[in-house]
Amino acid sequence: MTCDRIEDLLTAYADGELRPEERVAVERHIRACPACAGLLDSLRAADSALARFPEVEPPAALREKLYAIPALRKFRFGLDVLLRPALQPVLAAAAVMLTLFTFYFFSPAKGEINKAVSRQFHQGYSRIEKLYAKAGSLTDSLGGFADNVLVSLKKVNPLGKSDE
Amino acid sequence: MLVDLYSKKIFNMSYQFAGSFQEAEDLTQDIFVKLHHTLTKYDFGKNFTAWFLTLAKNHLIDEYRRTKWEKKQRDDFDEHVRTAAADDDPEHGLAEEENRKMLWAGLNVLANDMRMAIILKEIQGKTYEEVAEILGVPVGTVKSRINRGRLQLAKILRNRKERTHDL
Numbered sequence: 001m002t003c004d005r006i007e008d009l010l011t012a013y014a015d016g017e018l019r020p021e022e023r024v025a026v027e028r029h030i031r032a033c034p035a036c037a038g039l040l041d042s043l044r045a046a047d048s049a050l051a052r053f054p055e056v057e058p059p060a061a062l063r064e065k066l067y068a069i070p071a072l073r074k075f076r077f078g079l080d081v082l083l084r085p086a087l088q089p090v091l092a093a094a095a096v097m098l099t100l101f102t103f104y105f106f107s108p109a110k111g112e113i114n115k116a117v118s119r120q121f122h123q124g125y126s127r128i129e130k131l132y133a134k135a136g137s138l139t140d141s142l143g144g145f146a147d148n149v150l151v152s153l154k155k156v157n158p159l160g161k162s163d164e
Numbered sequence: 165m166l167v168d169l170y171s172k173k174i175f176n177m178s179y180q181f182a183g184s185f186q187e188a189e190d191l192t193q194d195i196f197v198k199l200h201h202t203l204t205k206y207d208f209g210k211n212f213t214a215w216f217l218t219l220a221k222n223h224l225i226d227e228y229r230r231t232k233w234e235k236k237q238r239d240d241f242d243e244h245v246r247t248a249a250a251d252d253d254p255e256h257g258l259a260e261e262e263n264r265k266m267l268w269a270g271l272n273v274l275a276n277d278m279r280m281a282i283i284l285k286e287i288q289g290k291t292y293e294e295v296a297e298i299l300g301v302p303v304g305t306v307k308s309r310i311n312r313g314r315l316q317l318a319k320i321l322r323n324r325k326e327r328t329h330d331l
Contacts, residue, residue, distance in 0.1 A: 046267060050286040
């Protein structure tokens with residue numbers, strides 16, 4: 001057997017998985033070949049060292065971060081809901097309202113604002129009343145006009161004959 | 165809780181694969197964030213550990229491909245590992261520690277899929293079947309990768325011994 005062939009069989013030999021005739025052939029080669037014998041020793045040493053490879057403890061700070069992940073997700077979920085595009089006009093309107101209210105409540109001229117608002121309110125109210133009155137008189141005059149039209153229509157004889 | 169059960173396993177897997185303690189912290193955190201995102205997709209009929217380790221393996225290999233760790237140096241066989249080794253078996257001599265040191269550096273020479281198979285089977289002590297399930301490849305492929313990886317690591321140790329003899 002060549003060294004290349006022995007290399008192919010070496011891990012199976014170390015694991016005791018070779019057929020008896022192959023095992024004998026490998027052992028015969030190893031006795032005569034220091035390079036392959038050295039490789040077998042190294043393979044066994046590597047297997048042993050890997051099997052005894054120590055586990056390291058993760059840092060405590062990392063564990064804390066890992067514990068915080070579900071809470072972090074919930075917080076992000078809450079923010080995601082608030083920051084949905086559909087809610088942006090509502091949030092913008094709320095921000096404008098909040099600004100106006102803040103301006104009103106903390107303004108030194110709060111009394112004047114109140115008076116101005118009250119004056120505007122009353123002016124608006126009186127305008128609405130006037131408009132309402134005008135609308136009422138318009139309705140009356142339209143009603144009178146409609147009556148006149150009806151009376152005129154009754155007097156008109158489409159066949160040209162007169163009842164009289 | 166999942167953190168108690170799996171943080172050490174995932175951290176060690178990341179550390180052994182990436183070779184950097186700082187990198188392993190970031191990777192472990194990323195893997196747990198990914199777990200929380202994909203937990204709803206877990207099929208309760210499947211083995212959870214294998215499913216989670218597959219997720220971790222996929223993330224590690226994706227990051228490996230993206231950042232090409234093989235071009236970077238691994239951490240020295242640093243205090244974290246040495247301290248743990250001493251705690252595990254104080255009777256083990258300097259030669260064993262030297263072998264571990266060489267193998268630690270040697271892991272970087274292995275291809276990513278071979279390195280992952282070696283870590284799962286030889287270091288973490290999984291069976292061939294478990295490794296095959298995690299890697300999503302046939303058992304024969306796993307055996308072949310592991311045998312080639314072991315032989316490659318053995319050659320690294322042999323070459324070091326030969327160099328020591330020459331000196």
